[in-house]
Amino acid sequence: MLLQNxxxxxxxxxxxxxxxxxxxxxxxxxxxxxxxxxxxxxxxxLELIDEFRCPTCHKILHNKQLCPTxxxxxxxxxxQPIVYLSSHEDFFVKPRISSxxxxxxxxxFAPDRETLPAYIxxxxxxxxxxxxxxxxxxxxxxxDEDGFLTIKPLEIxxxxxxxxxxxxxxxxxxxxxxxIGVGSAGPKDALLVQLEVLSEHLAIPHLAEKAxxxxxxxxxxxxxxxxxxxxxxxxxxxxxIVRFISDNLNPFPGRAHWGDQTNAGSSEGQENTYHFxxxxxxxxxxxxxxxxxxxxxxxxxxxxxxxxxxxxxxQEAPIEKSELWQEDLEQATLLVKCLxxxxxxxxxxxxxxxxxxxxxxxxxxxxxxPITRADLADELEVHESTMSRAVSDKxxxxxxxxxxxxSMFFDRSLHIRTVLKxxxxxxxxTLSDSQIAVLLLGMGFPVARRTVAKYRSxxxxxxxxxxxxxxxxxxxxxxxxxxxxxx
DNA sequence: CTATGGCACGGATT
DNA sequence: AATCCGTGCCATAG
Numbered sequence: 001m002l003l004q005n006x007x008x009x010x011x012x013x014x015x016x017x018x019x020x021x022x023x024x025x026x027x028x029x030x031x032x033x034x035x036x037x038x039x040x041x042x043x044x045x046l047e048l049i050d051e052f053r054c055p056t057c058h059k060i061l062h063n064k065q066l067c068p069t070x071x072x073x074x075x076x077x078x079x080q081p082i083v084y085l086s087s088h089e090d091f092f093v094k095p096r097i098s099s100x101x102x103x104x105x106x107x108x109f110a111p112d113r114e115t116l117p118a119y120i121x122x123x124x125x126x127x128x129x130x131x132x133x134x135x136x137x138x139x140x141x142x143x144d145e146d147g148f149l150t151i152k153p154l155e156i157x158x159x160x161x162x163x164x165x166x167x168x169x170x171x172x173x174x175x176x177x178x179x180i181g182v183g184s185a186g187p188k189d190a191l192l193v194q195l196e197v198l199s200e201h202l203a204i205p206h207l208a209e210k211a212x213x214x215x216x217x218x219x220x221x222x223x224x225x226x227x228x229x230x231x232x233x234x235x236x237x238x239x240x241i242v243r244f245i246s247d248n249l250n251p252f253p254g255r256a257h258w259g260d261q262t263n264a265g266s267s268e269g270q271e272n273t274y275h276f277x278x279x280x281x282x283x284x285x286x287x288x289x290x291x292x293x294x295x296x297x298x299x300x301x302x303x304x305x306x307x308x309x310x311x312x313x314x315q316e317a318p319i320e321k322s323e324l325w326q327e328d329l330e331q332a333t334l335l336v337k338c339l340x341x342x343x344x345x346x347x348x349x350x351x352x353x354x355x356x357x358x359x360x361x362x363x364x365x366x367x368x369x370p371i372t373r374a375d376l377a378d379e380l381e382v383h384e385s386t387m388s389r390a391v392s393d394k395x396x397x398x399x400x401x402x403x404x405x406x407s408m409f410f411d412r413s414l415h416i417r418t419v420l421k422x423x424x425x426x427x428x429x430t431l432s433d434s435q436i437a438v439l440l441l442g443m444g445f446p447v448a449r450r451t452v453a454k455y456r457s458x459x460x461x462x463x464x465x466x467x468x469x470x471x472x473x474x475x476x477x478x479x480x481x482x483x484x485x486x487x
Numbered sequence: 488c489t490a491t492g493g494c495a496c497g498g499a500t501t
Numbered sequence: 502a503a504t505c506c507g508t509g510c511c512a513t514a515g
Contacts, residue, residue: 387501453492
């Protein structure tokens with residue numbers, strides 16, 4: 001349906017515009033950040049000014065945060081989420097949290113993963129003396145959501161009456177388990193361990209270690225000059241180091257990782273299993289009907305523009321440069337436009353998505369509604385391929401601090417799988433697949449027996465005959481959840 | 488005979 | 502056009 005025309009000023013004008021918008025859409029904040037940075041360095045027509053405009057009312061903001069005017073007027077109800085853009089660099093500084101279920105509220109637990117400590121223990125367990133295991137357990141229980149050790153090794157040593165070196169040996173082992181660097185005292189140590197592991201397979205820039213030692217505050221793109229001075233190297237080299245570090249290392253090892261978490265591999269350390277949130281969703285208040293706050297990471301949005309001085313200078317450009325400059329100017333304009341287009345798309349996407357999947361966001365996997373990208377695409381009046389690009393590879397942090405792929409919002413069967421899992425957890429006797437199928441049907445999910453089997457295997461649940469009763473002390477009454485099958 | 492996993496097909500999604 | 506997903510059919514294990 002091409003009839004609706006609500007946003008004339010943002011419609012792609014040229015094929016180039018279209019192409020680049022598409023390309024940008026696919027990028028993660030981090031990737032986009034890199035691209036913009038590179039362009040900024042290369043193209044003199046592009047300018048970064050310290051000004052940030054509210055995407056809705058276009059007033060200039062100074063804190064790169066919520067626009068007070070808009071918050072008051074439009075922010076507000078459950079179906080009126082507060083959506084705003086935030087600088088990606090600010091994200092980097094904020095500690096981000098893991099997707100593990102450590103201390104999440106019960107109704108919102110991370111479903112398909114064991115807890116981080118258990119995960120690690122499984123890896124290091126075999127390498128440990130029996131006596132050392134409980135020390136390891138002790139250490140693991142003291143790991144916080146970022147993957148850091150919250151107590152001193154010495155305390156542990158004293159508690160168990162063992163030499164400090166022994167504790168340190170165990171910690172060392174833990175640090176080298178996946179996620180690498182977990183169990184370190186802080187970001188600095190975590191980075192160092194990761195660097196060490198990585199160095200076995202990858203060339204690392206010189207002085208990277210020193211750079212880390214200098215302090216992670218200096219690793220932000222903001223502090224390049226300072227870092228360069230500290231290390232006595234040119235800024236360009238410092239930049240390379242910072243780039244390498246942010247590309248390959250993760251200061252918060254406990255942070256989400258998904259994907260092939262199977263190979264706790266010593267190999268392929270640069271496999272991008274760590275994900276930086278492109279969008280952060282949180283609740284405005286603790287109330288039940290709180291509006292959701294959606295924070296979208298957008299590098300430089302609003303503060304990137306075409307340099308007006310450059311435009312002027314173009315008038316008096318020397319002939320031989322004129323063409324080149326003209327090109328730069330066009331590219332700069334294009335980039336800015338495309339960036340706006342990208343932002344606009346993502347904002348609208350999140351706006352509707354957050355409303356539609358509100359229950360999922362707040363109350364967990366069981367409440368995910370199966371939405372297809374195509375549905376949403378035509379609701380937003382964009383091409384479905386555009387949707388696909390916008391969704392792909394992005395990461396979202398939910399209010400419960402889980403970081404999940406944006407594509408999970410479009411999972412067709414997650415809700416059923418979750419129900420299925422609950423069903424099995426609460427089963428009084430081992431249910432067979434066909435029985436489960438019937439139960440699910442009763443609950444309004446018509447699934448074939450065969451499909452139940454598939455879901456089981458996806459969730460890593462064993463078949464009925466191998467699933468010998470794990471005693472559940474709670475909830476053992478055969479209370480049939482008669483879901484009043486009004487048939 | 489029942490419960491499951493494998494293979495493969497068709498329709499939906501991307 | 503390429504992939505993913507739910508299902509049916511069949512072989513196999515228990």
